[in-house]
Amino acid sequence: MDAVSLAARVDAAAQPRAVAVRWLGRQPYAPVWRAMQRLTDARGADTGDQLWLVEHDPVFTLGQAGKPEHVLAAGDIPVMPVDRGGQVTYHGPGQLVAYPLVDLRRLGLGVRALVERIEQAIIDTCAGFGVAAFRREGAPGVYTSDGAKIAALGLRVRRGCSFHGLAFNIAMDLEPFQRINPCGYAGQPVTSLLDCGGPGDLRLVAAALVPHLAGQLGLVAEWHDDLPDLA
Numbered sequence: 001m002d003a004v005s006l007a008a009r010v011d012a013a014a015q016p017r018a019v020a021v022r023w024l025g026r027q028p029y030a031p032v033w034r035a036m037q038r039l040t041d042a043r044g045a046d047t048g049d050q051l052w053l054v055e056h057d058p059v060f061t062l063g064q065a066g067k068p069e070h071v072l073a074a075g076d077i078p079v080m081p082v083d084r085g086g087q088v089t090y091h092g093p094g095q096l097v098a099y100p101l102v103d104l105r106r107l108g109l110g111v112r113a114l115v116e117r118i119e120q121a122i123i124d125t126c127a128g129f130g131v132a133a134f135r136r137e138g139a140p141g142v143y144t145s146d147g148a149k150i151a152a153l154g155l156r157v158r159r160g161c162s163f164h165g166l167a168f169n170i171a172m173d174l175e176p177f178q179r180i181n182p183c184g185y186a187g188q189p190v191t192s193l194l195d196c197g198g199p200g201d202l203r204l205v206a207a208a209l210v211p212h213l214a215g216q217l218g219l220v221a222e223w224h225d226d227l228p229d230l231a
Contacts, residue, residue: 017049019102019219021210023203024054024227029061029080029091031230032099036163037083039101039228043161049102049219052228053206056091060180063087063154070181077176084154084164086140087184094172094192096202098165098213105160107218115140115153117216118166122151125168125209129198141183142168148191152183168209169193171200 024032032054039050060071060079063086070088071079077090091097104114119135122142126133133142133150142151151168169192177190194200214221 016218016220017106018222019049019051019100019214019217021051021053021214021221021223022227023206023223024052024230026055026057026093027230028057029059032056033082035228035230036099036101040158040161040163043103043159045103045106047103049100049217050228051210051213051221052099052101053210054097054099055093055095055202056097058090058092058176060088060090060176061154063089065184067184070184071179072181073179075179077179082164084156086152086154088180089152089154089167089183090176090180091167092172092176094170094200094202096168096170096205096209098168098206098209099163100165100213100217101161101163102217102219103161104157109217111155111157114155114162114217118153118213119151121209121212121216122166122168124212125205126150126193126196126198128208129193129205131193131196131198139183139185144191144196146189146191148189149182150191150193150196168205170198170202170205 058077062081063084066087123133140153154164156164171194182188210221
């Protein structure tokens with residue numbers, strides 16, 4: 001290999017990898033969950049990383065550590081046991097959900113580092129809209145200065161690759177959170193970006209979050225119009 005070719009290869013290796021960002025719009029939970037599982041199971045060493053952004057129909061999801069007694073009164077909202085970590089949370093309209101489907105081995109990240117980097121991306125996004133937010137030791141997620149939770153995390157790693165992700169409350173009806181102990185904590189207050197003085201437009205917030213999240217993972221965001229197979 002000549003010096004020019006070697007230099008080009010070294011330069012290419014030094015460039016951040018791309019993450020394909022896809023806006024899925026509003027979707028029921030189960031088809032997106034199953035699509036994440038299929039993608040993760042089919043991944044190979046060269047499979048590209050993806051970041052899915054979605055707004056879900058109302059649903060309570062119960063993580064692998066979830067206890068049914070933390071669902072106090074589900075009412076008309078379905079409860080779905082799922083294969084992520086954590087306890088019970090709520091997804092619904094007005095909440096921005098982001099699923100980083102990334103190869104942690106290739107990125108050189110462990111699960112703890114992934115959690116911290118996702119949290120920091122949310123914190124930086126909030127700061128950009130003039131909202132102070134923080135992480136809390138021993139309680140994954142992002143919180144405002146008064147202790148209210150503005151974003152929840154729930155992840156799964158299979159064969160070194162992550163799926164599931166974060167749920168960021170933007171402009172939503174928070175009443176369903178009163179029907180559960182959010183993330184297993186009785187009486188945990190919950191808030192939204194809009195209630196903290198930030199914007200309520202999910203696409204606007206997504207546009208701000210994506211570069212922070214990609215940057216925290218050492219990736220460069222590339223937006224794609226095509227959707228994953230949700231059948």
